[in-house]
Amino acid sequence: MKPIVRTLIFCAAIAGAADLAAAAEISIAANSTGKNLSFLREQIAKFEKDTGHKVNLVTMPPSSSEQFSQYRLWLAAGNKDVDVYQTDVIWAPQLADQFVDLTEAAKDVAGAHFPSIIQSQTVNGKLVALPFYTDAPALYYRKDLLDKYGKKPPETWDELAATAKEIQDKERAAGNPDIWGFVFQGNAYEGLTCNALEWIKSSGGGQIIEPDGTISVNNEKAAAALDRVKGWIGTISPRGVLAYQEEESRGVWQTGNAVFMRNWPYAYALGNGDDSAVKGKFDVTPLPTATDGGQHSSTLGGWNLAVSKYSDEQEASITLVKFLVSPEVQKARAIQLSNLPTIAVLYDDKDVAAAQPFMPNWKPIFENAVPRPSAVAKVKYNEVSSKFWSAVHNTLSGDGTAAENLELLEVDLTELQGDGW
Template identity: 55%
Template sequence: MRNKTILALGLLSTMLMAQGALATDLSIVHGAVGRDHDVLRAALDRYEVESGNKVTIVSMPERTTDQFAQFKLWLSARNADIDVYRLDVIWAPQIADHFVDLTDATKDIIDDFSPMALQSQKVDGKLVALPMFLGGPALYYRADLLEKYGKPVPKTWEELTATAKDVMDAERAAGHTDMWGYVFQGAAYEGLTCNAMEWIASSGGGQVVEPDGTISVNNEAAAKALDLAATWIGGISPEGVLNYAEEDARGIFQSGNAVFMRNWNYAYALVKGDDSPIKDGVAVTVLPSDGTHSPASILGGSHLGVSKYSKHPEEAIDLVRFLNNYESQKARAIDSSRPPTLMPVYDDKEVAEKVEFIPLWKPVIENAIIRPSAPTKTSYNEASSEIWTAAHDVLEGKTTGTKAVAKLAARLKRLKGSGWK
């Protein structure tokens, strides 16, 4: 009996040692806002139990501009320490050569993914990254305050400006001296490119650089949209908004110190969370327009790519598939209000019950406008920098909308040269 016990223990020890030998250590680099980190860690914990592998999260700064600069350094150096990258929706055309083509590895699941999301990640027929979640910004507003003062939800930028001021002034007169009318992403980074493109497109000014590569920004409608935004600074928006990213705006709004906020989907779970002081008074709607043109929301989102320099590409692909399966996308939708890229999740009853935001946002995602990363190709980063710089100069009062769009068009034409490359 004793010999059998020893033999059994020996076999068990051998099995455990074999499992340990087969286990793989992976890393995923991940820039997070809101609950993203915790939601990812929970998914990775499930993956580790299922696969036996271990995954380390390499955290990054909030701003995607800072993330991309670091990613390019790692990829240029052929860094083998990072297996999976969380990539912004606009990066595929610029860094495709550094990533594994996921076409064959995902052919059994790809039909359930958003066609638009997939298209954004294809470069010369190569699937650079598997879409993880989508984003479309909304206008968050204090429904309780609009009701209190008898104000309708604004549908135009002019209405937003007037309503924000009226409610802000009334709240300040009632003793809420820290109240502001509108907060958004006004810092000189990618977030301001998104805001500026939305102001311009929803005012009939085009998409700055059109899908065919034409530079269209030098027009009166675009100039007028920027000029209106400039009136917000120090008026309905704090001067500090010129340095705000997503979390800065959310912090002001969620603390109860703003009437309106422009932000992405992730903020919904936070402003409606149990610990949010404004959870019962918040609602969302589409962003305003000029009243003549359709509202415009920039397509956002993050996708997962496998580094060509990974020492464990098969395991890394398995991780990407796991993080984008139905269970993971459903959990992400519920826990962090991230719109899924797997279309069946939008019809999940539990998701609809727990986060009414997700099914309501499906048409917003489907009709979002896309930043010009495809037409500008490897020049997108420089093009975006020119866009946010022009917008920031107008917001700061350094120049007018008319001068800014003319200068922006000239600088984009110089960047384009004989053709975008």
């Protein structure tokens, strides 16, 4: 072999070894709601091909409460097995100390995202997560059934209940004994906090804890809102709704057995899937209010991506995060999964509008969404939410009245507050 050829082969081998050395193996923990995992696998395959990195997907339960509990255990133990975490919008104040500050790494991309979402993930000047997609729920309604009975989408909760009951009863009489008027998320978990915050806020009952730290939940309007919902159980909503999370609600809806459903945007694309009994038969509208002309209230949701400070592959993990929150991936996510982008220009994208015609109209729903009191409760938010959803679930289950349970809740929250949040 000629010396020059031998030299070239040697240099190529060294370069290949260097490439292998630079390649990292990282893991990302993500929830299993809807088609989130299948979408991530598709995007990860592209990332691996482009970068040479290896990415493992750690499957988390769809329940955000269960997910948070597991995250907290891993992070408290300094777990190095998970590098990137998919995080709920409310977790930033509670987990900030466990995550890498992305301020410098994201300075070239942060400005493309809605400032309010970037701010929600900034704790003491530290950007702890980048926005993956945002969320705000709406009222799904069977357009075909409302048209059939000459009804309009309800403006108030009482109108919803009346319309739901009438259509439910008539459809049962016509031969569908399994249909219900309204399904939502009534299980004792974070999803019930979201639902109940909407009922109370839209009834003028405040938002559990006000931005100034005042505990406001124990009031007559809040109690009346919960009493109203209690009246739905067993009449327009199955008793089993007290165990429903997002996927159980969607299951009833997607088989054609609900007139109305409260859910997040991800259910829109799935509802129009080829395997859906309601494909092309439904539409969405803002959640109702307590009175005509009242305030529509949807809980601000959304998911983000954070890098663990215990990761041994922080650089590669940051590269993965920036890829997954990029305009290209967010556009694909909007088109395929009907998740709301956090990048403003995508709401004017013709491909997104063609695939998800509802999406431009959803923008004002989340822009006016109500935040949960995580910013004020900080590290105590999880306990606040747990006590709140427990009080609500007790009320809906018939274990004490709304007034009694909210009075007890105020005592618990005051004790939790101590000398301040």
